[in-house]
Amino acid sequence: MRSAHTVEQVRAAETALMARLPEGALMQRAAAGLAYAVLDLLPQAYGARVTLLVGSGDNGGDALYAGALLARRGVRVSAWLLAAAPHRAGLEALRRAGGRVVEAAPSQPQDVVVDGIVGIGGRPGLRPEAVAALEVLRGVPVVAVDVPSGVDVDTGRIDGPAVRADVTVTFGTHKVALLADPAAAYAGAVHLVDIGLDLPEAAVESLQAADVVALLPRPDEHAHKYTRGVVGIRAGSARYPGAGVLCVSGAAAGLCGMVRYLAGARDAVVAAHPDVVTENGRVQAWAVGSGGGPDVATMLAEARADGVPLVVDADALGLVDGPLGVPAVLTPHAGELSRMTGAARADIEGDPLGHAREAAVTYDAVVLLKGRHTVVARPDGNARITTTGVAWLATAGAGDVLAGLIGALLAAGLEPYDAASVGSWLHGAAATYAARGGPITAPDVARAIPGVVRDLL
Numbered sequence: 358m359r360s361a362h363t364v365e366q367v368r369a370a371e372t373a374l375m376a377r378l379p380e381g382a383l384m385q386r387a388a389a390g391l392a393y394a395v396l397d398l399l400p401q402a403y404g405a406r407v408t409l410l411v412g413s414g415d416n417g418g419d420a421l422y423a424g425a426l427l428a429r430r431g432v433r434v435s436a437w438l439l440a441a442a443p444h445r446a447g448l449e450a451l452r453r454a455g456g457r458v459v460e461a462a463p464s465q466p467q468d469v470v471v472d473g474i475v476g477i478g479g480r481p482g483l484r485p486e487a488v489a490a491l492e493v494l495r496g497v498p499v500v501a502v503d504v505p506s507g508v509d510v511d512t513g514r515i516d517g518p519a520v521r522a523d524v525t526v527t528f529g530t531h532k533v534a535l536l537a538d539p540a541a542a543y544a545g546a547v548h549l550v551d552i553g554l555d556l557p558e559a560a561v562e563s564l565q566a567a568d569v570v571a572l573l574p575r576p577d578e579h580a581h582k583y584t585r586g587v588v589g590i591r592a593g594s595a596r597y598p599g600a601g602v603l604c605v606s607g608a609a610a611g612l613c614g615m616v617r618y619l620a621g622a623r624d625a626v627v628a629a630h631p632d633v634v635t636e637n638g639r640v641q642a643w644a645v646g647s648g649g650g651p652d653v654a655t656m657l658a659e660a661r662a663d664g665v666p667l668v669v670d671a672d673a674l675g676l677v678d679g680p681l682g683v684p685a686v687l688t689p690h691a692g693e694l695s696r697m698t699g700a701a702r703a704d705i706e707g708d709p710l711g712h713a714r715e716a717a718v719t720y721d722a723v724v725l726l727k728g729r730h731t732v733v734a735r736p737d738g739n740a741r742i743t744t745t746g747v748a749w750l751a752t753a754g755a756g757d758v759l760a761g762l763i764g765a766l767l768a769a770g771l772e773p774y775d776a777a778s779v780g781s782w783l784h785g786a787a788a789t790y791a792a793r794g795g796p797i798t799a800p801d802v803a804r805a806i807p808g809v810v811r812d813l814l
């Protein structure tokens with residue numbers, strides 16, 4: 358699991374650890390990890406040129422100490438001080454190691470810029486002198502210290518200018534802004550340096566392959582199709598058969614025992630999936646999705662009446678105006694959530710984590726808000742952020758596949774929070790697997806799911 362802690366949690370853990378360690382030890386650990394990450398980007402240390410952008414706090418201190426380590430390896434390090442009183446001991450260490458202080462951009466081309474402007478103590482946005490310095494150094498690879506300066510660390514919002522990093526070297530734990538968009542898109546590749554913090558459980562996390570393996574339902578030797586779970590699909594219609602076929606393709610990827618299809622695209626569904634049953638009968642979960650046309654209200658009402666867990670997607674989301682009274686996963690994209698809650702789409706895109714959490718409370722359901730980094734939020738405030746996937750996944754019908762897949766995981770017995778986050782992870786991984794760097798369609802994503810599961814297991 359990749360965990361993201363709040364600034365307050367990091368501060369508390371830092372205080373506790375610092376009380377047991379010699380002064381400056383934590384910063385030395387951080388600086389060493391940072392220096393190694395910078396060295397990784399340099400073809401060779403000797404003669405390379407690195408500029409440090411240094412603010413007034415300990416974030417700048419990390420940059421200065423890392424700069425001292427780099428200077429000892431032969432790197433020509435320039436510290437561009439953006440605050441009147443930078444970290445004193447760090448500055449002294451840099452000077453002793455042969456680094457120099459500059460008041461403008463160095464005239465020679467630089468190999469790396471280290472963003473030590475602000476870290477977890479910063480307010481969102483950048484001051485004009487930082488903006489100007491970044492402008493002069495535009496095009497040089499940026500390594501951000503702890504977080505890209507300017508982002509809102511605890512929410513992932515961007516409320517002004519912010520650093521766009523190629524690599525972020527973060528200390529002790531991930532920060533929320535390193536997982537949650539839009540800020541996460543400013544972080545580049547994130548490298549975590551363990552500095553020994555003892556942290557509480559995190560409210561925001563990101564599943565990794567091993568977590569998905571641990572959560573995946575799999576048949577035991579006595580399994581039969583009913584014990585593995587039956588998922589019912591209500592999506593598609595005579596007019597929109599494709600939505601039904603795609604939703605079933607996600608449900609029939611092998612993660613539950615059987616798929617029942619009860620909507621208006623029966624012939625198309627059976628032609629594409631001869632394994633699907635079209636008689637009414639018991640199911641352990643429903644997915645009510647897109648393409649239902651005028652029948653969507655009946656489809657949702659009938660599924661709800663069964664009292665089993667429910668995935669609500671696409672058109673059916675427009676009918677949700679409060680808690681559904683059954684365990685549910687709602688799967689809107691920003692436009693659909695905007696229509697549900699009345700919040701502006703741009704506001705949702707600017708703070709997907711906050712809006713998903715709020716909607717989870719409003720609807721007393723797990724809310725899966727689709728995006729580059731999909732957010733899965735629970736009413737208690739916990740959230741999982743999906744980091745698998747590729748931009749090619751933004752294709753028609755991909756959401757139908759996801760709704761069916763989550764339905765199958767619910768039918769197999771996963772809790773809604775796990776079903777949604779595991780489904781989202783698999784969906785993203787299947788897209789990456791199918792795409793191999795090129796374009797994909799929704800059926801490609803569904804077809805790739807069993808292969809992803811096989812490789813995981």
Ligand SMILES: NC(=O)C1=CN([C@@H]2O[C@H](COP(=O)(O)OP(=O)(O)OC[C@H]3O[C@@H](n4cnc5c(N)ncnc54)[C@H](OP(=O)(O)O)[C@@H]3O)[C@@H](O)[C@H]2O)[C@@H](O)CC1
Nearest residue numbers: 371383384387414415416475476477478479480482484503
């Ligand atoms: N926690 C840990 O475990 C460890 C933490 N470590 C490191 O410490 C970092 C946190 O250091 P920190 O607390 O000194 O705060 P930090 O972010 O450097 O700067 C805050 C100062 O900047 C200013 N300022 C504010 N907003 C601004 C803006 N938008 N633009 C410009 N300036 C702005 C404001 O001062 P002002 O100028 O307003 O007087 C404020 O006082 C952390 O991220 C990590 O790198 C590691 O060394 C080891 C372990």
Ligand SMILES: [K+]
Nearest residue numbers: 472475502506
């Ligand atoms: K920074």
